Amino acid sequence: MxxxxxxxxxxxxxxxxxxxxxxxxxxxxxxxxxxxxxxxxxxxxxxxxxxxxxxxxxxxxxxxxxxxxxxxxxxxxxxxxxxxxxxxxxxxxxxxxxxxxxxxxxxxxxxxxxxxxxxxxxxxxxxxxxxxxxxxxxxxxxxxxxxSLVFGTAWRMLVDRADLGPEESVLVLGASGGVGHAAVQIADHLGAAVFATASTDAKLDHAVDCGADHAIDYTAVDFAGEVRDLTDGRGVDVVVDHVGAETWGDSLKSLAKGGRLVTCGATTGPNPETDVNRIFWNQLEVIGSTMATPGQFDDVLDLVWDGTFExxxxxxxxxxxxxxxxxxxxxxxxxxxxxxxxxxxx
CATH class of the missing domain: 3.90.180.10 (Medium-chain alcohol dehydrogenases, catalytic domain)
Incomplete structure (x- = not known):
């Protein structure tokens, strides 16, 4: 073979x-x-x-x-x-x-x-x-x-680890990638307001088609500032960041008080500079997540098989x-x- x-x-x-x-x-x-x-x-x-x-x-x-x-x-x-x-x-x-x-x-x-x-x-x-x-x-x-890998990973991040609720908001970084485009669909399915970043108009259009309410070109604007503007200065409840060092500081800046940053990877490097003052003063949570449990795979893949997610x-x-x-x-x-x-x- x-x-x-x-x-x-x-x-x-x-x-x-x-x-x-x-x-x-x-x-x-x-x-x-x-x-x-x-x-x-x-x-x-x-x-x-x-x-x-x-x-x-x-x-x-x-x-x-x-x-x-x-x-x-x-x-x-x-x-x-x-x-x-x-x-x-x-x-x-x-x-x-x-x-x-x-x-x-x-x-x-x-x-x-x-x-x-x-x-x-x-x-x-x-x-x-x-x-x-x-x-x-x-x-x-x-x-x-x-x-299985991307939808299982995104499902565990949002449903289990971040406990994203239907009245909340979420920022998904790298929405054109595997985990990113799965996370956009799952967050939309959960009823959250979805903000997504990508680097071209075509990718932004795809993100909107997957369920994003707001699509942000991170090559053209400061995405943290844009999120703040779109939320009247509040920020979002959850950030999905699998990019790592390059985006970490702005991910923290994008969070509302009491917000949660959930991460499953570090594409641009594992050792970012971090703002500890922002974390404790705004009472933020930083949550790690890896893959999914068998039951979580079953739950999300049933929704893939029936066409809810694509x-x-x-x-x-x-x-x-x-x-x-x-x-x-x-x-x-x-x-x-x-x-x-x-x-x-x-």
Missing amino acids: KAVQFVEHGGPAVIEYADAPAPTVGRDEVRVDVKAAALNHLDVWTRRGLPGIDLDLPHTPGSDAAGVVREVGADVTRFEPGDHVAVTAGVSCGDCEFCRHGEPSMCVSYHILGEHVPGVHAEEVAVPEANLVPVPDDVDWTVAGSA PRIRETLPMSETARAHELLENREGFGKVVVVPDSER
Whole structure:
């Protein structure tokens, strides 16, 4: 079979679509013929070489995929050959205090398919039964293969961690990206007033189409000042910031007194300057969030499968062109998700 791989860290040119050993199925694993798989910025960071993560090379990236079950291990009970499934990427130990209390994404040994261990951008993959969710047969493969990581992450951030209410307001940074465009849709679904930032008129139009009430071009105006102007000086109740160092100070400035900043990542760097005085004086909360619990994945993916939420697809490419897919993400070209499909499926 063939798989996306890199044998060294570097730019998109290190990506290959090469022969790889067919996966073997463990007792609690399921072999899936992949029909579609989406990229996330995590794939870019992994390819470049994340500090502190020592990968076995060659490495297959990828945290999102969907396909058809072809084989199940002896202990698998939830799936059988022919089932349509999607991958959820978080792997936990199942036994630590956090796992026992229903918070596997806080597991002491939590890791992510495609980041710490081989991923799912391949023709065939073998993954633990616990990392699969059923997909209705009528759901398009590009939708099934691009929803779980970003919608699960955004759902946990807004519904569980930030506890966003229907009478509140939220600012979503980077609304053209995967987590961003999912967060806009979820916040709108919750009944909140949604402010969104993006860098071009086309991306702003897409954000409005996803449910944003106010779209702000952060390249043309100071977004914190614009938020203050649009809210008569009050600010918003919640900020979704996965950008990090570049936006951190303005994210804090955008919050109303008692507001919450929730973050799941740091695209522009993990060590921002922060205004501690603003945090304590305005009684702000800074909330971290990672991935989602199995129940949260089920809740949000049911709303994807029924069409309430829609992963927007900026481009679908053959897996042999995954290097180009990485360039689309790195260069911030377009709105929404980039999907790759095994060449054998095209």
